[in-house]
Amino acid sequence: MQHHFARIDRLPPYVFAVIDELKLKARRAGEDIIDFGMGNPDNPPPQAVIEKLCEAARKPHNHRYSASRGITKLRLAIAHYYQRRFGVELDPESEVLVTLGVKEGFSHLMWAVVNPGDLVMVPTPAYPIHLYAPVFANGDLLHLPLESPLQLLDELQRACRQHWPRPKVLVLNFPHNPTTTCVDLDFFRQIVAFAREHELIVVHDFAYADLVFDGYQAPQPAASAGR
């Protein structure tokens, strides 16, 4: 076929596929590969949640098309959750939307708000969809090197000073995949103040909201003997 598909052609090669293929080959050859490749949780959801799924699936009326924006009770539940956990008030009608996972919601949000040629700033290294979705939307990427939260604020200021038209969207993701960088509320205060001043749209992927741990204890040579 002679046609060319510009949106597809703009996508960078998917390097993870190279490793996946080699992994598959090794497994077919009978090798036991320990797979730390994809961030794909291996344990099941809580039992009560699975029970509820099964119970709901047995009701005939639950098999019809649902509501695109999410059922009211689920939008209420996430609003309550944010209230209880973060003290954040959300209107379940206008400020809450259920998405088909974050990748879908994020990608379509980019499609909704990014005009061709708009600058989208993404701290890098980055979770690939944070780069691909602005590209799919025909936006232009600005990579902000992510060394530390403090340095990111500098990079952000520099990017907004140097580029015209001014950047439109800032993508954040803390705790951060892949660098594991975490930030505190003060960092977010500075981001919000900066975004308000520069009329930036901030999109925060909070996928690891529950995965922050207490202090790590380095291995003690004496205590580690025989382990």
Place this chain on the structure above:
Amino acid sequence: MPTSSLTVTRPPSLLQVPGAKDVAVEFFSMSKSFNMPGWRVGFALGNATLVGALRKIKSYLDYGIFQPIQIASIIALNDMDQEVAAIREVYRRRRDTLVRGLQRLGWPVVPPRGTMFVWAQIPEAYRAMGSLEFAKHLLKEAKVAVAPGIGFGHGGDPYVRFALVENEHRTRQALRGLRRLFS
């Protein structure tokens, strides 16, 4: 041993900042917090104009998630605090097993404070290979698969990423496989 899933410092939501809703949307995910990655349930929260724009596009594209999944997700959000703490503890222990193991081998990785990953700078002796070749090398020599950092774009190539999705037993097996790279 610290048994401190209750005293853990939890990461802030961007929406906690007063005025954040004027400029921001935050995505929340069920995938990692509740071990529900295959269910595909997420949320867009915050600025009404942005949420409204996404809502409009989606109303043309999809009919929403299978309703039993939405109903079960309500239970997860309402009643599963202890289970979430247990999930977090599983990742913490895996992190400790992997990071301590790598450090003992002489791979000085930094223990992550958050996420389900270890972002490991490639050891000096192998760094010139680049992350894709190094990942191939790990697969071949140690039977361990990792994500090459170059797949995450600018600045990623000196690193590989371990996802903490193998149990502690398997993680120790991986460490035995990795030992020969450091001997």
